[in-house]
Amino acid sequence: MRAAVSWIRAVVPGLPADVTTAQLADRLTALGLKLEAIERPGHDITGPLVVGRVLSFEDEPQKNGKTIRWCSVDVGAANGTGEPQGIVCGAHNFAVGDLVPVILPGGVLPGNFEIAARKTYGHVSAGMICSARELGLGDDHAGIIVLPPDAGAPGDDVFDVLPLRDEVIEFEINPDRAYALSLRGVGREAALAYGVPFTDPADRPAPSSPSAAYPVEVEDPVGCPVFTGRSVTGFDPSAPTPDWMARRIQLSGMRPISLAVDVTNYVMLELGQPIHGFDRDKLAGPIVVRRAREGERLRTLDGVDRNLSVEDLLITDDSGPIGLAGVMGGETTELCETTTNIFIEAAHWDPVAIFRTERRHKLPSEASKRFERGTDPTIPLIAADRVAELLTTYGGGTVEDGVTSVGAAPARTAILIDAELPARVTGMDIPAATTVDNLRAVGCSVVEDGSSLSVTPPPWRGDITDPFDLVEEVARIVGYANVPSVLPPAAHGRGLTRSQRLRRRIGRTLAGEGYVEIVSFPFIGTKDLDALGLEDSDPRRTVLRLANALSSEEPSMTTTLLPGLLKAASRNAGRGASDLALFETATVTLPRATGPAPIFGVDQRPSDAQLDELDKALPAQPLHLGLVVAGERERPGWWGEGRAATWADAVEAVRRVAESVGVEVTVRAAARAPWHPGRCAEVMVGDAVLGHAGELHPRVCTAYGVPGRTAAAELDLSRLLEHAAAMVEAPGFSNFPLxxxxxxxxxxxxxxxxxxxxxxxxxxxxxxxxxxxxxxxxxxxxxxxxxxxxxxxxxxxxxxxxxxxxxxxxxxxxxxxxxxxxxxxxx
Missing domain, CATH: 3.30.70.380 (Ferrodoxin-fold anticodon-binding domain)
Structure with missing residues (x-):
């Protein structure tokens, strides 16, 4: 959301005059409207930009078919001489005596366009008479700007006449702050930030009439709870948009188009209620709001023919669909240069329906951005009346007496909250009176009943639904910066669990042996299992497949840590670090034939029996230790020859790990993929097999791109820790010789x-x-x-x-x- 600071001040006239844009942005950010950027359009215009009076001009046809004007312009003393300035101009929309903006040599226009006296069309043009586009005020380049007669004397600064140097704050509006997608919302927050009164621009009487402005029938009241409208007749389609309105629209990031369209956009920016105008003369029969029917199509205003879904909400007449509700209107009834009679539609739409329609058709719009987040359901008629007022004020015509109003805004539900809850949740000293005052400041209706409060959120705050939403409102006004930073006291007798202590001991042991710990993604694919050389009957091929995998190549939870370790070793080796020793401790996922997990409601905490059912449906997730060692284990040098890592290093690392937790393991020859069948050891505690260690099969080394004769080990660490001693005693030492x-x-x-x-x-x-x-x-x-x-x-x-x-x-x-x-x- 882009908001011009001048517009914010117009909505909140009580803002202190000495508040800078940066300070205002900081206060609003503290309230939850995150600052995205501060822009200063027009601040790149430098040099003499003054009021000039056209004294005379001569029309001079050129060989290229263009006619230029050689103008004599009075710029007062701004040129240093007081003499008239000779300027070539290609526009013809001014007359002798008109006041125009003139930039003199030495000035710079937007885009770093430097102005100098130069010869053109046979004359030396000493400056430029400026159009709106050249000054960054709009896209109009057909003619120059003609200033009002009271704009000032020749030579006066144009910056005092035109809104050239404004400042714009761009906010990143979170989905739950939809009300801030309007100056009404931003202004309310600004008033809240500085504790000044706020006058709601929507606080105006809603019109009423026994007759309808246009007949409307709503067949889907769930999708469209409120539909309102007004009619304007005798509108002048050639009437220009007032400069102040066009400038505000432009600073808000939208392009002025025509008065009829600009007014609807302006009111949307002002109140947050999107409006749509129909050419009333193009409507055929009554308007009907309904869901689309199979096979229906609509050409939207962007010129695209769209196949409609039966879930789409439509605005229709006897000719069929004329608008995609809440998203975009149709071509057949759009406002154009001949429109004189307008039906103004303002409605409240179901956010979910609008969100799905927008995504389905890939058609985001300013209207849908607001409707999908939720708009104020109480102001559609007020917004339609505001549009009618502006149209007739600047475009002539008459607002018809009839008022279309179908449906009513849903009632808001009161929320019960303890007045002390904000203080308990935030840890701040927030008296009950402060809680009440702050809730009323954001628009809530509060009824006090002792220590309890009955709070009814305002209609524009659909995000407030429970007591903790109210706590957030109170806390953000009091200020998150005031939340005390208190370190909670540690409970006596607590600390790391036994398992955590043992895991840390294992990590320190391996680090002491020269191994580096890694953390890899716990995902695996069939390609990894094939690279390990696992047979089809190997239980490690029974994997848990993810419903929404990050990668189609690795769609399952891993049953072994070796793929992640070998990929890390391969990346290191590919970058020249082929001498390595890596380890990882992580869980693996071993599916069990338990069937799908039960699904319980979220309205209450599951019972102990239900939790047991959920636990039984979970796959086994034992903690494993994996390690890989390759390249030179001992480097050669002047001290002697080096030594390459072998299977024995992997076995020795396993022994060291077991010793660190007080477990004595034995090893014996075994054959198991992905190890070399003649260089694989089975690690045991008693008769229980903990894992395997040894040299990897050459085909596995080739498949993963790791150095030949790489050694690896993988242990079931959960089972090892079951045998770990509660306390490992230090070895005794004897003073007697060996x-x-x-x-x-x-x-x-x-x-x-x-x-x-x-x-x-x-x-x-x-x-x-x-x-x-x-x-x-x-x-x-x-x-x-x-x-x-x-x-x-x-x-x-x-x-x-x-x-x-x-x-x-x-x-x-x-x-x-x-x-x-x-x-x-x-x-």
Whole structure:
């Protein structure tokens, strides 16, 4: 909504004279009318722009068929000499003695158009006699502006005569502030901002008459609760729009067209009630408001033939549709240069019907923008009468006595509110009297009954429907800037939940290992599942499809975190960052065959049983941990050779995560997509499988564009946290020295390292502090189908130094148990 400051001041004459446009905009923004921009049309005009009197002129035909006038113009002392100014002008709509606006050399017109004395048509033209378009006052370029006889003396400043330098505030009007799409609404807010009286331009008596201005029948009172009209006869279609009205319309962002059209637009801007004028002589029979019928068509004022929907509200006569109600009129009855008799229609339309029609036909208009947000249903007849008054004042003719009025404005419902509610909600000290005064200031009718208030919103505020809407009205007037900033006290014994603490511990652990956390979209498509190499029977292919997906390529909720991680790794690798370690903790969605969720009413809180039903219909959403590591894990340099990331790094990261929450995990060989079948480990707690880690299959690396031999892991973090210790105890330390024992065992190639390590750990006893595999050998020395595994065993007692015999005995027991279980032979 664009509102000229001069028009606002005309509507609210009590505004303080020293209030600047910026200050006014700030106050209105604080009340909820968000400032979009402040424009200053005409402020780019500089230099001498003065009143000139035409002393004489000569018409000079040119070879190009054009006739110019060589004018002698008195500009007083503005040119420094007092001599008449010679100016070439192409317009012919002035006479000797007329006063005209003249810009002299050195001046600048809108568009940075600099004026200089230059030779043209055989004369040196020292300036320009200006048209409305050249001064930015309109689109009229056919003739220059002829000033009124009392405009001043030659040489006087034209800025004192023409409204050239105005200021315009453009507001971004929210849908619930429809009343502000008018000077009536903006003016009311301005008066409210400065506590000055407001005179409602719609506060005028509505006309009445026993006869109708034109016969009207409303078949759909729901779509059209109110339909009113007045008739004007003997109108002069050639009458010009007054300059002040054209200027206000132009500053509001609309284009002046003709007096009849401009008056309807002006009243719409003034009161917020869209108006439509029909050429009464073109109407055939009574007007009927109804829904469209199958197959009906209408050519609207924009020249487009439109196929109508049976849901469209229409204005019709005996010839058929003549207007798309609340959106745009039809060509057959439009006002034109020969219109002398006008029927003025002002109605109140159902906002939903207008919104749907506008979207259906892709036909937004100034009228529909207001109707779809809701207009004041009590002023259509007042607005129609205002249009009739302006038409006859400036275009002649007569307002007929008849008044068309069908229907009545819906009654407003009172809202009960506790007078102390605004204070409780906002935290501000708002006395009950302030609440009452502020509600009345916005137009509400308030009846006090002790601490309760019965508040009836004004008809132009369809957005006020419950007590908290009233709280908002009170709060915005008191001022949101006055809402105290108070930090609520933390309740005793609260803080992060156990799950939150454990998740943060896991994040810190992985960050310490060099991993970077990412957050990816939880959506997936068939292409991602194919890229992972999942079989058709894989449960991860059972996904929850979204009804309104953001992307048709990823229409489902993800069942695994790996696609998001691999896409992030691919983007990094594509930008040269191929050495990376990423992780993510997020939920995945695992559908269950529970059927659709029940739908309950919103009139009351669901019962506990209903909430249980809703919970049962939800898919399982366990928390997962995913990580990806690729490229160089250790960089080479003068200190030595680097090391590429391998499957072992993914497994080690999983171990570190488990240790951080006090869980001991075991790993064993497994085969599961998308991992390489020979380099995949299954992570377990007892007999429960938590997830998998290892090197990705080469086809998966190629499909996602990540470096070859990229490793990854994914764990069910929800299940891991179920086994997490309430408190992880720090390891104890002994002051006594280590006892070191190394063993090399030959086993079948099919025996896993984890099984051998488990046997050694069990057999080594209580003094075993650590066990580490440091070498794997296959070759002729151990035989075909065999491998040698070398382990470093470290023993330590908490209270004494272990003897060689004790350490050796523990080693021998460990080797013996590995031999019994796995057929291991010590080398």
């Amino acid at each position: 006892a070191k024992e190394d063993v090399a065992l030959v086993v079948d190639a099919s025996v896993s390292v984890a099984d051998v390590e488990a046997a050694l750990r069990e057999g080594a006893g209580e003094y075993l502090e650590s066990i580490r595999l440091f070498d794997v050998y296959t070759g002729p020395q151990v035989g075909e189908g065999k491998k040698s595994l070398a382990f470093a065993l470290r023993f330590r007692a908490p209270d004494r130094t272990l003897t060689e015999e004790e350490a050796g005995a523990a080693r021998d027991v460990a080797v013996r148990l590995a031999a019994e279980r796995l057929g291991a032979v010590q080398r």
